[in-house]
Amino acid sequence: MAAGAVMHTFEVQLADVDRGVYDEVTVRAARHPSETDAYMVTRVLAYLLEYEDGVAFSGGISATEEPAVLIRDATGRITAWIEVGAPDAGRLHFGSKLADRTTVYTHRDPAKVRAGVAGKTIHRGEDIVLHSFDRGFIDAAVDALARRNTMTLSVTERQLYLDLNGTALSSAIHDQPLV
Template sequence: MASGATIHTFTVQLADVDRGVYDELALRVARHPSETDAFMMTRVLAYCLEFEEGIAFGEGISTTNEPAIVVRDATGRLTSWIEVGAPDAERLHFGSKLADRTLVYTHRDPAKVLAPWAGKRIHNAEAITLHSFDPGFVDSAVAVLERRNTATLSITERQLYLDLNGSTLTSTIHDHRIV
C-alpha cells in the first residue's frame, strides 16, 4: 500500500445481467495522493464491470509494469490488462503484448483520450476497447464518495445503474474502438 494513501472501502452488491455475474464485493482501495477521486472511482467501476475470478488491483500508479487492474488465470498467466484514465500508446502496446485482452476505462472525454493514439504503433489495436461513461456521471459519483461506501451496481444492456451511498446515478457504458 502506498505511503500517504487514503483508504476507501466499498461494499458492492453487483448484478451484471449482461454477463451473468452476481456477487457481493468488499473492496479496500488505496487512493495515492497524486490520484484524483475521479480516477479512483473509475478504477472501482472498472473493477466491478470486469469482475471475474483472478481480478486484482494493480500495484499502483508508481509501478510502470502493471496496469490499474489485472486478471490472472489459475496458473498466474496474465489474461486481461485493464488501464484507467488516458494511458499512452506505448503502455497499451506493452500491455496488449502481455495479455490476451487489453481495455481502457476512462472518466475523461473519449475523443481526447483516443486522439494521441491515432497513427501510433499499438499491438493488436483493433481488439482494444475504450469504455467511457456519460458526461458528468463519474463527477456525480465522486460528489457522494465517502471513506466507507455502500453501493449497488447493476448493468443491463450496457446501461449502468449505481446506487452509491443513497444517491442513484445512471449512465450508458460507451464502447470506442482505436481503429
C-alpha cells in the same frame, strides 16, 4: 512529510445481467495523493465491470509494469490488461502483447483519449475497446464518495445503474474501438 494513500472501502452488491455475474464484493481501493477521485472511482468501476476470478488492482503507481486493474488465470498469467484514464500508446502496446485482452475505461473525453494514441504503434490496437460513461456521471459519483461506501451496481444492456451511499445515478456504458 508526504501524505500517504487514503483507503476507501466499498461494500458492493453487484448484478451484471449482461455477463451473468451476481455477487457481494468488498473492494478496498487506496487513493494515492497524486490520483484524482475521478480516476479512483473509474478504477473501482473498471474492477467491478470486469469482475471475475483473478481480478485485482495492481500495486499502484509504483507498479509501472502493470495496468490499473488486471486479471490473472490460475497459473498467474495475465489474461486481461485493464487501463484507466488516458494511458499512453507504449503501455497499451506492452499490455496488448502480454495479455489476451486489453481494454481502457476512461473518465475523460473519449475523443481526446483516442487522439492521444492516434497514429501510434499499438499491438492489436484495433481489438482494444475504450469504455466511457455519460458526461457528468463520474463527477456525480465523486460527489457521493466517502471513505466507507455502500454501493449497488447493476448492468443491463450496457446501461449502468449505480447507487452510491444513497445517491442514485445511471449512465450508458459507451464502447468504441480505441484506434
